[in-house]
Amino acid sequence: MNIMTEASVEQKLSSGTNEPSIKMKGEKVSVHYGEKRALFDVDLDVRENQVTALIGPSGCGKSTFLRCLNRMNDTIDIARVSGKITLDNEDVYDPKIDVVELRARVGMVFQKPNPFPKSIYENVAYGPRIHGLARSKAELDGIVESSLKKAGLFNEVKDRLLESGTGLSGGQQQRLCIARAIAVSPEVILMDEPCSALDPIATARVEELIDELRQNYTIVIVTHSMQQAARVSQRTAMFHLGYLVEEGATDKMFTNPDDKRTQDYITGRFG
Amino acid sequence: MVGYLVVLLLVLAAAAYWIGRTRAIASVNGDVARLHSLPGQHGMFLALFAAGPALLAIVLWSMVTPGIESSIIADRFSAELSGMGVPQVEAFIRDARAMAFGGLVGFADPTKEAAAAVYKSIHTTSAWIIWAVALLLSASGFYWAYSRIAQAYRARHVVERVLRAFLITCSAVAILTTIGIVLSLIFESLRFFQQVPLYKFLFGTHWSPQSAFTGAGAEAGAVNQDIFGMVPLFAGTLLITFIAMLVAAPIGLMAAIYLSDYASKSVRAVAKPVLEILAGIPTVVYGFFAALTVAPYFRSMGESLGLNVASESALAAGVVMGIMIIPFVSSLSDDVINAVPQSLRDGSAGLGATKSETIRKVILPAALPGIVSAMLLAVSRAIGETMIVVMAAGLAANLTANPLEAVTTVTVQIVTLLVGDQEFDSAKTLAAFALGLVLFCITLTLNIVALRVVQKYREQYD
Ligand SMILES: Nc1ncnc2c1ncn2[C@@H]1O[C@H](COP(=O)(O)OP(=O)(O)O)[C@@H](O)[C@H]1O
Numbered sequence: 227m228n229i230m231t232e233a234s235v236e237q238k239l240s241s242g243t244n245e246p247s248i249k250m251k252g253e254k255v256s257v258h259y260g261e262k263r264a265l266f267d268v269d270l271d272v273r274e275n276q277v278t279a280l281i282g283p284s285g286c287g288k289s290t291f292l293r294c295l296n297r298m299n300d301t302i303d304i305a306r307v308s309g310k311i312t313l314d315n316e317d318v319y320d321p322k323i324d325v326v327e328l329r330a331r332v333g334m335v336f337q338k339p340n341p342f343p344k345s346i347y348e349n350v351a352y353g354p355r356i357h358g359l360a361r362s363k364a365e366l367d368g369i370v371e372s373s374l375k376k377a378g379l380f381n382e383v384k385d386r387l388l389e390s391g392t393g394l395s396g397g398q399q400q401r402l403c404i405a406r407a408i409a410v411s412p413e414v415i416l417m418d419e420p421c422s423a424l425d426p427i428a429t430a431r432v433e434e435l436i437d438e439l440r441q442n443y444t445i446v447i448v449t450h451s452m453q454q455a456a457r458v459s460q461r462t463a464m465f466h467l468g469y470l471v472e473e474g475a476t477d478k479m480f481t482n483p484d485d486k487r488t489q490d491y492i493t494g495r496f497g
Numbered sequence: 498m499v500g501y502l503v504v505l506l507l508v509l510a511a512a513a514y515w516i517g518r519t520r521a522i523a524s525v526n527g528d529v530a531r532l533h534s535l536p537g538q539h540g541m542f543l544a545l546f547a548a549g550p551a552l553l554a555i556v557l558w559s560m561v562t563p564g565i566e567s568s569i570i571a572d573r574f575s576a577e578l579s580g581m582g583v584p585q586v587e588a589f590i591r592d593a594r595a596m597a598f599g600g601l602v603g604f605a606d607p608t609k610e611a612a613a614a615v616y617k618s619i620h621t622t623s624a625w626i627i628w629a630v631a632l633l634l635s636a637s638g639f640y641w642a643y644s645r646i647a648q649a650y651r652a653r654h655v656v657e658r659v660l661r662a663f664l665i666t667c668s669a670v671a672i673l674t675t676i677g678i679v680l681s682l683i684f685e686s687l688r689f690f691q692q693v694p695l696y697k698f699l700f701g702t703h704w705s706p707q708s709a710f711t712g713a714g715a716e717a718g719a720v721n722q723d724i725f726g727m728v729p730l731f732a733g734t735l736l737i738t739f740i741a742m743l744v745a746a747p748i749g750l751m752a753a754i755y756l757s758d759y760a761s762k763s764v765r766a767v768a769k770p771v772l773e774i775l776a777g778i779p780t781v782v783y784g785f786f787a788a789l790t791v792a793p794y795f796r797s798m799g800e801s802l803g804l805n806v807a808s809e810s811a812l813a814a815g816v817v818m819g820i821m822i823i824p825f826v827s828s829l830s831d832d833v834i835n836a837v838p839q840s841l842r843d844g845s846a847g848l849g850a851t852k853s854e855t856i857r858k859v860i861l862p863a864a865l866p867g868i869v870s871a872m873l874l875a876v877s878r879a880i881g882e883t884m885i886v887v888m889a890a891g892l893a894a895n896l897t898a899n900p901l902e903a904v905t906t907v908t909v910q911i912v913t914l915l916v917g918d919q920e921f922d923s924a925k926t927l928a929a930f931a932l933g934l935v936l937f938c939i940t941l942t943l944n945i946v947a948l949r950v951v952q953k954y955r956e957q958y959d
């Protein structure tokens with residue numbers, strides 16, 4: 227697995243430099259689903275141009291926290307969010323914030339690849355179209371092409387842009403979904419277990435991509451794979467039963483965690 | 498008499514069940530776990546073999562005896578019947594039969610009475626025969642199965658096979674009935690097309706079968722082929738269906754979208770059943786709603802606008818029919834819209850699309866095949882609908898595209914052709930079968946296309 231070594235080398239290089247600025251900030255974030263409380267006063271920062279990994283046993287609230295960041299919880303009737311979440315120091319739950327615009331700035335990639343049953347081109351053009359980002363067909367073509375290139379998919383699909391996106395392989399579909407998210411030029415990309423439905427080769431491909439994307443975007447990734455968190459992230463946050471157990475530089479989390487629960491989880495003693 | 502036999506066999510079956518059970522348990526000295534099949538399965542096995550073949554024989558007997566009996570009568574009385582035509586012979590046998598079984602007969606005469614006596618004696622003999630055969634079958638079936646019950650006997654599989662055969666028979670009955678109906682439609686239609694050429698029927702523009710014969714009284718005979726043109730009926734059907742779909746398609750679709758994507762759980766819990774009640778209203782009720790409320794309303798509204806609206810108009814019938822199929826369209830569309838995975842809605846929302854953008858650009862295109870097929874099914878429903886049009890659209894076979902005039906439809910004409918005192922082999926009544934066949938072909942095609950489309954669409958999300 228040479229990706230792993232590459233990633234860790236890069237980590238070594240970056241961890242020495244001064245800390246990047248904070249892109250998103252969660253303060254005392256709590257979420258209730260109806261009567262049930264799923265998150266307890268989580269304080270977590272997301273740093274610019276870094277990959278932040280959220281780990282923890284399933285059901286501990288990783289997805290719930292992720293969905294707070296672009297207010298996807300608004301689509302669930304029974305979900306109630308309290309606390310404060312900021313994007314560039316603006317409160318995203320402020321009534322003045324347009325949630326449509328927020329989601330354009332904070333894009334999302336889901337666990338199961340979910341391309342629309344449209345052509346590959348239309349899948350990528352969807353976001354720019356609804357937000358009116360392209361003034362002409364040529365400009366739209368340009369956005370589609372560059373998004374597909376950034377998602378590392380262009381060479382594989384350039385001859386069949388008009389074929390259905392659902393006809394691609396699982397890994398290609400997931401990269402198409404990433405391209406689709408990139409096309410609206412987000413600042414932050416949220417990924418909820420983006421590789422859990424993929425085979426190891428497709429997973430490696432997506433992990434490589436995440437590492438490349440870090441240059442231009444801030445990424446938050448939920449993963450159930452310790453190795454993946456170690457390979458792709460610079461910072462890791464460990465959740466347990468709705469609480470944030472501990473958060474810190476990935477190196478430190480995996481070699482010398484402060485909390486016993488983190489240690490047990492990374493060494494596979496529970497979860 | 499044979500009724501008692503059936504009851505007796507059922508009692509025997511119950512007894513055999515109990516006996517089989519007991520014997521199975523006894524065969525392993527009460528240690529039921531050692532049996533290959535459960536005691537109840539042994540009981541069922543014995544019961545099936547004790548009563549099954551006998552019951553089958555009775556069914557066969559009741560199907561073939563009437564024919565055999567009639568042919569024996571016809572044979573015995575061939576001298577008396579020699580001068581009669583086929584319908585009279587049939588009537589004679591019918592009457593003899595009725596007299597034999599104590600029914601009422603219009604014109605009794607000595608020959609018929611003699612025939613009835615013969616009938617009675619034949620029937621008594623044949624009933625005795627079936628009693629004997631049934632009891633024999635029952636006894637031997639019981640004996641055979643009883644001797645088989647043992648610890649290792651696989652009664653379970655035998656019962657399974659018999660049940661399967663039974664289920665196959667049931668579905669065969671359903672299928673054969675359908676085939677029978679279609680065949681009778683086809684044959685009666687062929688008789689019609691011997692009198693009126695197919696092209697005159699399909700492409701003729703004049704429909705007035707009430708004046709079917711060129712002559713009157715004794716000269717009546719030659720069929721006037723030019724009055725069986727179905728084009729006006731077909732046009733009327735299309736016009737009304739079109740109006741109905743203009744009402745039902747948008748309203749039904751919008752209602753489905755609201756219910757599936759906008760309505761809260763509590764609204765949905767009330768609105769869906771209410772829509773389903775709308776689907777449960779008998780069509781006659783819609784019919785008089787159309788004739789008594791909607792048609793006069795359109796008429797008075799037309800008057801105030803200076804339009805001449807017929808008191809029975811295509812518009813009234815079409816609109817009410819549209820209302821009738823709204824729940825049909827909305828519940829089918831609701832199903833297909835709900836079948837679009839939530840992950841697509843999330844994906845679209847995650848890109849910053851609003852709800853209506855998501856619906857217009859993702860959900861509806863994805864659900865389109867399903868929606869189209871829902872519409873096709875609704876169209877086929879509207880084409881076959883009768884009651885509303887009978888009551889509200891009129892009987893005049895006008896060839897018009899004006900929705901304010903009275904038109905008639907294929908179904909209405911079938912009703913009027915068959916209502917009243919008719920001989921069943923005149924061109925006029927046979928025309929009803931031909932119309933029925935055309936209607937059947939149209940709705941069948943629509944349904945097949947619709948189901949195909951739905952199937953394609955289902956595969957997409959598996
Ligand atoms: N839509 C929902 N409705 C009700 N409860 C939910 C919903 N989504 C998540 N939960 C609950 O919130 C808790 C956290 O879930 P989630 O954030 O999905 O965990 P994770 O992603 O870490 O596996 C779980 O107990 C789950 O049952």
Ligand SMILES: [Mg+2]
Pocket residue numbers: 288289290418448
């Ligand atoms: Mg999750």
